[in-house]
Amino acid sequence: MRTYPPDFRSGFVAIIGRPNTGKSTLMNRILGEKLSITSAKPQTTRYAVKGIWNTDKHQIVFIDTPGYLKPRYEMQERMSRIISDSFRDVDLVIFMTQVQSFPTDYDLEVLGLLKNVKGAVVAVFNKIDLLETIDKEALLVHLPKNVERSVFVSALTGAGITELVECIRHFIPYHEPFYDDEQLSDLPLRFFAKELIREAIFHLFEEEIPYATAVLIERFQELPTKVVVDAVIWIERNSQKPILIGKGGANLKKIREYAELQLTEFLQFPSEIHLFVKINENWRKKPHALKELGFE
Ligand SMILES: Nc1nc2c(ncn2[C@@H]2O[C@H](COP(=O)(O)OP(=O)(O)OP(=O)(O)O)[C@@H](O)[C@H]2O)c(=O)[nH]1
Ligand SMILES: [Mg+2]
Known part of the structure; x- marks a missing residue:
């Protein structure tokens, strides 16, 4: 040791x-x-x-x-x-x-x-x-x-x-390390994939959409040549769906491209993201939805 x-x-x-x-x-x-x-x-x-x-x-x-x-x-x-x-x-x-x-x-x-x-x-x-x-x-x-x-x-x-x-x-006391010295975070890689998709949404949309969305990672698969991510974006209302998706899927494409670029840079490894949109009415107020998102 x-x-x-x-x-x-x-x-x-x-x-x-x-x-x-x-x-x-x-x-x-x-x-x-x-x-x-x-x-x-x-x-x-x-x-x-x-x-x-x-x-x-x-x-x-x-x-x-x-x-x-x-x-x-x-x-x-x-x-x-x-x-x-x-x-x-x-x-x-x-x-x-x-x-x-x-x-x-x-x-x-x-x-x-x-x-x-x-x-x-x-x-x-x-x-x-x-x-x-x-x-x-x-x-x-x-x-x-x-x-x-x-x-x-x-x-x-x-x-x-x-x-x-x-x-x-x-202010840091004398002590041996609490974590492995190679580790940068205690969170799994899929957490960062989710966060980078959220960041894309925060950057690309005005007021309402960023706060009305949540992201769930349904698949995070490390293949020999790339990482493949399937993510579901929840929105609160039907009327938000066309805004999020954009004409002919243009907005969803922008989210995907932004997040892929960021994730590839973060992992230093190619990544491919597939996005799906689901309506989950008022998810911000539903305890079981919040639990699914990792809030205790
Ligand atoms: N000009 C300037 N902008 C900054 C500085 N630090 C952060 N910002 C900007 O301030 C904004 C908010 O930065 P964040 O780091 O997301 O702030 P935060 O406190 O984590 O925000 P929440 O997560 O929403 O609580 C971003 O646009 C940053 O680029 C700074 O030193 N100078
Ligand atoms: Mg912050």
């Missing part, structure tokens, strides 16, 4: 914050891999996505979470449970917000939720590339006392990330 130096660090970091502040972009930036899907629309992430960062000095497990909003749907109820579960047993919570709009009511609500966490809390002010000058003091006064450090970054350009990484390491 491999032995680790006594100063090897290993631990868990949850990234929490309101939607669209750049949580998934930050995790991907630190890992140097596109593990969690991102989009310009809020509430892109629906699950806790673990990303494991291995070096010869540490193994840091990041947990990217859905953006916090007051639950309106049964699905958002499950999402808020995912958030509170994710910060229960971590060494560090990153409270994520963005410089150009802080604090919002949701920011303050998240900070309220974080008052009782066991681990340390660090605030990350993202999107510094959008402002020419930043009055840091004016932002920092709104942070509660349990926030130990604050770092200003741009997850998009990479500014401030080295300092943030140093800061994170400081």
Whole structure:
């Protein structure tokens, strides 16, 4: 068995914050891999996505979470449970917000939720590339006392990330790794196929469709020359079907092409995706449908 130096660090970091502040972009930036899907629309992430960062000095497990909003749907109820579960047993919570709009009511609500966490809390002010000058003091006064450090970054350009990484390491205890050091996530490959199809939908459609859809992988088969994926896209209403499919299947084709390209890049192996559309009325409110989608 491999032995680790006594100063090897290993631990868990949850990234929490309101939607669209750049949580998934930050995790991907630190890992140097596109593990969690991102989009310009809020509430892109629906699950806790673990990303494991291995070096010869540490193994840091990041947990990217859905953006916090007051639950309106049964699905958002499950999402808020995912958030509170994710910060229960971590060494560090990153409270994520963005410089150009802080604090919002949701920011303050998240900070309220974080008052009782066991681990340390660090605030990350993202999107510094959008402002020419930043009055840091004016932002920092709104942070509660349990926030130990604050770092200003741009997850998009990479500014401030080295300092943030140093800061994170400081809060990770000396411990042997929890996961195999080859592993990048604890999630199966089919999860990433599903997420990349969802990302395609988030990028290609406006308002309603991304939130009214869910994706299920019915087949994920690793053949010698390619990976073959059969996926079903659920939509909530009959009227959404022609929009999703497009004239002569044009939109569905765009989703497939986008997702295939992304999945092939992620797997570093050719992939082929087949898409099917099904109507599942009001799936966001149905407990058994949510269970099928992997929400506990
Ligand atoms: N200008 C700028 N945009 C950023 C930065 N970080 C992220 N973004 C953009 O902000 C949008 C939201 O990013 P995500 O990473 O999906 O945000 P999120 O917090 O994971 O969102 P949810 O999963 O919906 O909670 C995307 O369009 C990103 O490209 C940044 O540092 N600067
Ligand atoms: Mg996200």
